[in-house]
Amino acid sequence: MLTNFFGDPAASQPTSRLVGEARRSHGFFLVVNHGVNELTLGTEPHYDPTSLTILHQDSFSGLQVLVDNEWYSIHQNFNGFVVNTGSTFMAVSNRRYKIFLHRAMVNNNTPRKSLAFFLCQDKDKMVSPPTELVDYNNP
Numbered sequence: 001m002l003t004n005f006f007g008d009p010a011a012s013q014p015t016s017r018l019v020g021e022a023r024r025s026h027g028f029f030l031v032v033n034h035g036v037n038e039l040t041l042g043t044e045p046h047y048d049p050t051s052l053t054i055l056h057q058d059s060f061s062g063l064q065v066l067v068d069n070e071w072y073s074i075h076q077n078f079n080g081f082v083v084n085t086g087s088t089f090m091a092v093s094n095r096r097y098k099i100f101l102h103r104a105m106v107n108n109n110t111p112r113k114s115l116a117f118f119l120c121q122d123k124d125k126m127v128s129p130p131t132e133l134v135d136y137n138n139p
């Protein structure tokens, strides 16, 4: 399916339609950048509010993560996915899993497509860590 999606535009139409339906019902989104100014950000620096984000990037890796005040590029692998923890996951794990500020960079030479799936809790549900993860040192 991903090969269709990232290949010839005509061949990718049925796949694009399925991705559109999935986006509407499950919260997928797709970012496509063509011919934009090199200073344009694909997405501004942010933390994900999700539990988990599962991301696929095509040939151009624009995803960067901020560690110790420096931006690091995440190597892209067409056959792989980036799994990112979000703030809900940090809350449920009582901060055992951290979240990182990240952004997606684009430039005007290389088209970039990314496909993200956001795993989120129901909006009206409260999340809290299990009691096993709460103690004196981790209140």
Ligand SMILES: O=C(O)CCC(=O)C(=O)O
Binding pocket: 031, 042, 043, 048, 053, 054, 055, 063, 084, 102, 103, 104, 114, 115, 116
């Ligand atoms: O790759 C993108 O365009 C957005 C990536 C992102 O923000 C994420 O994976 O959480």
Ligand SMILES: [Fe+2]
Binding pocket: 046, 047, 048, 053, 102
């Ligand atoms: Fe994100």
